[in-house]
Amino acid sequence: MSGSLAAPLRSAFFEAVFVVFGVVLALTANEWRENVRARETAAGALHDILTELEADRALLTESRTYHKERIQIISRKLGTGEKVTGADFPRGFIRPAWVTDTAWQVATSTGAINHMDYATVLDISRAYDELEHYKQQTDLVGGLIYAAIFDDGTQGVAGRPENLRTIIFTFVYRESEAITKLEETLRKYGEAAGVAGPDSSGSGSTAPKGGTAG
Secondary structure (H helix, E strand, O other): OOHHHHHHHHHHHHHHHHHHHHHHHHHHHHHHHHHHHHHHHHHHHHHHHHHHHHHHHHHHHHHHHHHHHHHHHHHHHHHHOOOOOHHHOOOOOEOOOOOOOHHHHHHHHHOHHHHOOHHHHHHHHHHHHHHHHHHHHHHHHHHHHHHHHHHHHHHHHHOOHHHHHHHHHHHHHHHHHHHHHHHHHHHHHHHHHOOOOOOOOOOOOOOOOOOOEO
16 A cells, blocks of 8 residues: 555544544433433432322321320220210311322332332332322221211211221221331431431421311
8 A cells, every 4th residue: 555545544544433432422421411310310209209208107197196096085985984976086087197109109100210229119119008008998997987977977986986996096007007117218218318207306397187087
């Protein structure tokens, strides 16, 4: 190969190498930016999920307190022979917490959980499973109580205090199970995600709310 051809070929070769290198570098930079955005999205979703779980925990705690107080009143009146009345249940025979799973559903539908650690997703999914069991119990028992009120009236339901105490106790049990699981999850991931956990002062910024049956 003559000297007159070698120089242009070498130049073209190096230009091609630089073009390929530039393309690879651009693709790598783009992939890096996408990974950063994915991690930021996942971190934001985790924060929202844990904030939601903390709000749910506060709601469950409020409802459990109410249910424990109703059990104490029923037990005391059964012991003294006093009549249990509808007035002993100012916020309903049961007062289930209106727990939500909006943040979890959004994270799932948008694929944000795909960029979270598997163990983290597994723990969080189990916490939401507890909430789902609770909601199913609320729907079932709430429907039964409303039907009983329709058939027998409020005092008719209150007039069966042993049965009512058993029903309320199942809510205390389920609420305690859910609270325990949520607290475990919040203690494990809350601090790193910047979410105040159950050991923080107060019960969170969300005001407790609840439904009423009765």
